[in-house]
Amino acid sequence: MSEKKQQVSRRQFLNYTLTGVGGFMAAGMLAPMLRMAVDPVLKPSAAGDFVNVGLAVEDITTEPQRVDWLVEQVDGWYESEVSRSAWVFKDENDNIKALSPICKHLGCVVSWEGSEDYPNEFFCPCHDGRYYKDGTNVPNTPPLEPLDEYEQKVENGMLFLGMAKPRGEA
Amino acid sequence: MLQKIYDWIDERVDVTPIWRDIADHEVPEHVNPAHHFSAFVYCFGGLTFFVVVIQILSGMFLTMYYVPDIENAWKSVYYLQTEVAHAQIVRGMHHWGASVVIVMLFLHTLRVFFQGAYKKPRELNWMVGVLIFFIMLGLGFTGYLLPWDNKAYFATQVGIEIAEQVPLIGPEIKTLLAGDENIVGAQTLTRFFAIHVFFLPAALFALLAVHFLLIRRQGIAGPL
Numbered sequence: 001m002s003e004k005k006q007q008v009s010r011r012q013f014l015n016y017t018l019t020g021v022g023g024f025m026a027a028g029m030l031a032p033m034l035r036m037a038v039d040p041v042l043k044p045s046a047a048g049d050f051v052n053v054g055l056a057v058e059d060i061t062t063e064p065q066r067v068d069w070l071v072e073q074v075d076g077w078y079e080s081e082v083s084r085s086a087w088v089f090k091d092e093n094d095n096i097k098a099l100s101p102i103c104k105h106l107g108c109v110v111s112w113e114g115s116e117d118y119p120n121e122f123f124c125p126c127h128d129g130r131y132y133k134d135g136t137n138v139p140n141t142p143p144l145e146p147l148d149e150y151e152q153k154v155e156n157g158m159l160f161l162g163m164a165k166p167r168g169e170a
Numbered sequence: 171m172l173q174k175i176y177d178w179i180d181e182r183v184d185v186t187p188i189w190r191d192i193a194d195h196e197v198p199e200h201v202n203p204a205h206h207f208s209a210f211v212y213c214f215g216g217l218t219f220f221v222v223v224i225q226i227l228s229g230m231f232l233t234m235y236y237v238p239d240i241e242n243a244w245k246s247v248y249y250l251q252t253e254v255a256h257a258q259i260v261r262g263m264h265h266w267g268a269s270v271v272i273v274m275l276f277l278h279t280l281r282v283f284f285q286g287a288y289k290k291p292r293e294l295n296w297m298v299g300v301l302i303f304f305i306m307l308g309l310g311f312t313g314y315l316l317p318w319d320n321k322a323y324f325a326t327q328v329g330i331e332i333a334e335q336v337p338l339i340g341p342e343i344k345t346l347l348a349g350d351e352n353i354v355g356a357q358t359l360t361r362f363f364a365i366h367v368f369f370l371p372a373a374l375f376a377l378l379a380v381h382f383l384l385i386r387r388q389g390i391a392g393p394l
């Protein structure tokens with residue numbers, strides 16, 4: 001194209017304006033819909049309240065025991081009580097540990113000494129995942145991370161648990 | 171980049187003739203508002219379709235949150251209306267669009283009527299248009315119940331009783347619509363939902379396809 005012809009032709013101008021205006025309208029239409037669809041991702045993650053799990057601190061031993069308790073769950077427009085579980089024990093330094101039973105491989109439920117073959121370990125029946133007592137995954141079994149730990153606090157001698165967090169964040 | 175992707179595909183599949191066939195055709199002078207401003211009346215058909223597209227898109231996104239169940243329908247609409255960012259706008263588009271689409275459809279019909287564009291050979295397309303109109307009324311009627319608030323409930327109650335006035339088979343029509351002989355309730359809501367989001371849109375697509383195919387085959391009616 002020669003220098004002179006570089007100027008915008010009538011056809012080009014109309015094409016650009018039409019595409020521009022059309023694109024603007026389409027974007028105006030689609031933006032709210034997409035924003036609505038991705039809203040769950042952009043919502044701040046809910047901070048969990050601490051709930052009394054009904055276990056007195058003096059009853060916590062060095063042997064992991066399973067506690068189940070109920071929490072209020074708000075799921076969009078639906079509110080319900082759902083159960084949570086934890087394996088609770090005192091470690092060698094007398095610190096309370098509350099481990100989540102959710103396997104870090106693919107989310108099955110682990111049990112303390114769930115297999116006769118592996119005493120003194122948490123065991124996941126789904127793919128033979130194993131964890132040492134402190135929740136650390138046994139190398140060369142499917143799980144790649146330690147069990148999550150519940151946020152905890154003690155009030156009036158009772159144990160309160162919050163959200164389960166990955167090791168190091170609790 | 172885009173050009174390259176297009177060329178790559180075109181070289182193998184030869185898509186250009188396909189979209190040329192669909193999109194590339196002369197707009198006769200008497201239909202072009204740039205020549206005669208009064209030709210804007212020819213836009214109403216396209217505008218109707220545009221609003222239908224809005225209805226379908228916004229409806230699809232509303233369905234991400236909406237539940238067709240009498241315990242949760244109202245709560246889910248209230249939730250999306252108050253808690254979900256921009257969902258209020260999307261519901262607004264669907265809510266107002268449902269009225270605008272009828273207005274556009276009516277204006278389009280008026281244009282066709284007063285220009286006599288329905289005359290031979292286009293009688294068939296007029297009939298298809300009338301069916302589209304009924305489908306649209308059906309969408310409005312069934313959609314109106316979905317929020318499951320008082321207005322929705324009583325409007326449907328009345329609408330169903332209107333249908334019951336049909337001679338002879340009135341009571342059967344009523345039961346068929348409501349899903350129960352006496353109750354406007356759980357079964358009515360699921361029924362209306364299914365009709366609103368699956369049956370009628372499917373019928374609408376089929377009719378629109380026929381409508382547009384006929385237009386492409388017969389061309390737009392000549393000037394007055």
Ligand code: HEM
Binds near residue numbers: 229230265271316367
């Ligand atoms: C021309 C097409 C359509 C028309 C005229 C129409 C009409 C309506 C009307 C009048 C309402 C009640 C809105 C309100 O009171 O706020 C409604 C609600 C609804 N529609 Fe449609 N609709 C159409 C297409 C669709 C499609 C294709 C879908 C889904 C794929 C859909 C999904 C919904 C849903 C989920 C609701 C309930 C949410 C709410 O009430 O805001 N609609 N529709």
Ligand code: FES
Binds near residue numbers: 127
């Ligand atoms: S889910 Fe626990 S080992 Fe696979």
